Amino acid sequence: MAGVSYSTCFLLSFYSMQVVIADYPFRNTSLSYVERVEDLVYRLNASELILQMSKGGGGKNGGPAPPIPRLGIGPFQWNSECLRGDVGAGNATSFPQSIGLAASFNPQLLYEVSEATAVEVRAKHNNFRKNNDYSDHTGLSCFSPVINIMRHPLWGRNQETYGEDPYLSGLLAQAFVHGLQGQHSKYRHANVVCKHFAAYSGPEDRPVSRLRFNAQVNERDLRMTFLPQFEACVKAGAGGIMCSYNSVNGIPSCTNKKLLTDILRKEWGFDGFVVSDAGAMEFIVIDHMYYPDAITTAVGCAEAGLNLELSPGTFIYRTQIFRYLLKALEMGLVTKQLLIERVKPLFLTRMRLGEFDPPALNPDNRLNLSVIQSPEHRKLAIKAATQSLVLLKNLKEFLPIRKQLTTVAIVGPMADNPSQLMGDYSPDVDPRFMTTPRSGLSPLGVKVLYTAGCNDIACDRYDQSGVKSAVSEADVTVVCLGTGKALETETMDRVDMSLPIGQIQLLKDAVHFGIVQKKKKKKKQKQKLLNYCYYKQIDTVLSPLLVGRGKVVLLLFSASPVDIRFAQTSPEVIAIIQCFFPAQATGSALYNVLTFAMPDSNPSGRLPFTWYSDMSQVSSMTDYNMTNLTYRYFSGDPLYPYGYGLSYTLFRYSDLIITPAKVKIGKKCHSDIQGYQCGEI
Template structure:
């Protein structure tokens, strides 16, 4: 099968059939300032001199019940009589502004976590909100109010990556609650502009998915999880608590699953007692998309029988905004819930006030000159500053797992770049991403670094089975059509339609729509920042290409891209044997509509192919024989691991993993490459831990790249040739396999993550090598500490190498006398340090009093007394060189 969603007879239309399209509510004139309508300028809710609460109260008091309920859906209609424009709350910014055309693409979240760099995270998030603001105002200037065009971002994902089989773990900051919390705090501050001294929010960040949520994907709509009280408060809630306590985070998304019987979006303990009460969260809550329908769906939780009951339950529990699904807006049933006495309008008022409070704080009802962020122009999108930042992030995110001395590579070395991910743009971006501005593929970065004459490339193999990564656009020399005289002419006949039609409609004999545009296209390789029909932004359209394909070479071809394809009248779904010079009638169909997963902002129409009859293995060995060093670009990508997908293959199911081994076809190829006697450096791309057991034993060096963003190629080349010393650290444990882990759907933390795992990991949490060593000594910490007091620590660190480099100092504590089953060790602080060759410095940490506490079996925080082991160094005790860590044991009284 093909790796891409939209191939063969699978089209955008087929995937999206049955989904309800976004409503097309009228909006005020785009020439009005910001979201202001002149006719309502005197209303108090328009008066920026009033308090936000006073403005919210005035606005909501003017709404009818019907208008209020309509505002509780992610795609809200305009209230024209009050000059309130339509707004779509759904936007994404996981590692860059997503799904809204071109934007700087940073390393995937798991890669950002591997930097262990709080300042970097703040700068990245600040740049993302810069680009988000610029796009928002640009859309408004064109009167476009679309999904993925707003200022309410549904990021970050701060779930705990407790099990390496979870396909969405790539979206998180790893397995440790403290690291996750610290990265989340900086991300939220950067998105919302909390360091800007502004009265306005720059954008809204949404911490998600609350709570106890980390797979499996296939059963997330029906699963009921039962964490222990200790695990709930020790592992699943701390990152949310930290983000709420240390930022003004405005939004939270509740999860699909149930927790102890109640859906997360209707769990009163989680939502009311803990979130609103204990944690003091005062923002709005949005449901995960379709989560409210799961309350009553027979194939999901089915804890109530009707949409009205589900809507009432969710709103009363504090879920203010419903992100819909194929059912549309479950909250429309609040009308019935009111009639049946299931809810009172007071609950609806509370929810709507929370929502309008966010919009007012974003400046959506004020003159633009009052909102400083409105001055951010589109020139920030993909600016040189942001592209430099994503390269810095990529370089800091890549983890050197093993090195026998082959790295860094020497000048003049000839390299064979082999592997399925060498030219795979998907490994740059992971999931939830925008369109890279200047993507640099791994192969491209190496060629740029050392020159084409020193690089021999071969894809070598599929990623797995028949999923390949080296598709190429079909060049124009292969396409023809018959002109009016019946003669062959270059190019394809193209018909463009002003509306969205799926492939089934266009292939129907009764289809009678008239094309809005007819022309000849040289090939099918389009990037449309605006509609090809009328140059409008965010507009639905369809295209049909017909003509003749004449391949230059015989072979067994596979096709990919974003179009549905038929050859000689038969839908293509698999390999097709084609002969050189023969003519094949083709029909390709493309459609784009204003809805997930492919919206109408900057769509791509592409048809690509590859010849699977090539002997990829022999090509790889031939390339290897010409080189001094083999660089293998392998692993997986986000078409194998990710969110709720239909894929079923060895090791993969519905976006999750069933085992974590490298696909066999890649390991087999690696064994043959190693047999050549040439040094082999592996670069592994994945958003999750990989059991690289044979690879770790036999290969000369291994780099874990995660999904490093659009500067991947440049960053990799800089590290491989030693311009930069690797400094990334693993935010997850790399296990040797999953056989000794608890069941994937078991949410108990026993024998999970570095904190509780009793086995021997392949590579430990926090592991990462560099081209220089850092020595830690002179650890200063009191022999006796007072319970309930902060714990100051100081330590000296020295770069013992011959080049400037960065290290991540990690502080762990172990409560040696704790009466409960406390973690083996627990990360409590970290700090990046850049030192010149031979340079030393002193690091200081002031661990807060809560560090010397533990969670008992009832989920209660208890003050600790007894012995505490404190370690400070380049990683965990037992997994780093002796001089790379300093250790002390103290007594807490």
């Protein structure tokens, strides 16, 4: 492994030069970070500067940033993912997918989740470093969260976002930054990189690739929809920003000076680094065809404000584009001073993480693997999943189920499918800590019947007889349908809002066979009750004793709205819950909500997006005009509006306070967890 040779080289050099190293000002903890960074970067030669800019991760050829043995500086891995748990680094606590966390409308929950994530990321990093492992997903720089706006229901990456509202997205981004980086310590637990900057909200692959798509955005929509949450992220102190694959008004994001310098740094005062999305610099040449060659691209991106390249170096050019800066320097196309300025934020980040200080000064260095899947973190995963569930329908107050039923059927391709219940960018969960609807809801009935009914999520082979057998015997049928990352994910947009045909048939059959079962049981039970009442000479009302026979509870596991008009209007579908992707605590959270098992398990989730009735209400994915999109501009009649969600209690919102009630001309407000803060433009 490349990381091992790097570290071996570093250790040998370190021990031979430790007396000299101790005298360098960049290791003097009494100086400010800025002073220390200044001292460090001016000691680097051009080749060293360029390598630091080029090695942002992306496989063994993409990273880590190489060591600088003569200064006692070790390798550093930039490429880690921490969207809702430590991703790609072995067993870790997996919290609900971002869109589900957004449904909680609870910034404090995001803070707790990101703080728990940071603890596990740091603990694993300590272990990786001890074992000289600097491969991808071993470091402290998290390329998370995704704060792009959920603009279109078919976009494959909706699940990674915080929904369609820039204000809510900004609040949740701030909470994430504060939790992951820490607020009250000299050192950051980990580093946040908010992405993808900017105006990146689809398409992935339909009708055009994201690698060459040009988002044409008017200034009003840019400022009011696509930028506010990024400003909130910056104001919260995020250490990094990732630029997106697409172009914005004809200029690729990673070479867009208006975005990376004029807005990000000059307007917002950002002092962190900008990293490219994976391979984005190369795609500027081969897909956008914005620059003619690699040298021009390297110079253009550096001048625009890009600091770090994330690339496996395995595409057409077979190396990182920033490596061409050495040739550009020789040709006089770029100055060494520009390279120094671009490298400064990289080492500022590493300073803030405590890399160049005595290890004993940073309490995070004492964390070990015992914190992974700790009881506290598993409890938080259940709490987060419970708060993420949105009750869409509950006829006759059928839920909660307060008594154990005789027979329950749990059916559908999402009923016992851990990988699809996780969603994209999920940690690798030890199976011991995973609960599915099948396992979590088994206590609902004395007898529990299960069938997936489908060969997979696409359900191109549907087992009607198996579904009929299970449903026909059940008092209540729990139908588990959805998309999973098999149908909507990064690189894959949905074709339409419909569920797969097999899944639709499964739901209709569950209703049909449930009705047949209900009629049979009603007739048999009615006769038994009449005989009993005649014998005991009792006059009674039969209907309350028959509640629940043949009823269907629909659980939906998707990031985006699906066409469920049939379920919403069917009286036999007694309840519907939008579950998103609850991750490892899926079954436990569902049991809590369906039975009101705990005082805090009253459904509290609210939709963080508009649930359109059908695609006739939505414009093309490639049209970035916000007219008639999201709750702020939509004039139609959705199936469920933004913020919709039922509860087991009656409530209303009243005496709302908006601060400030009015904003004067010449004032500008940004979101904060405590409300709006306003200042001069």
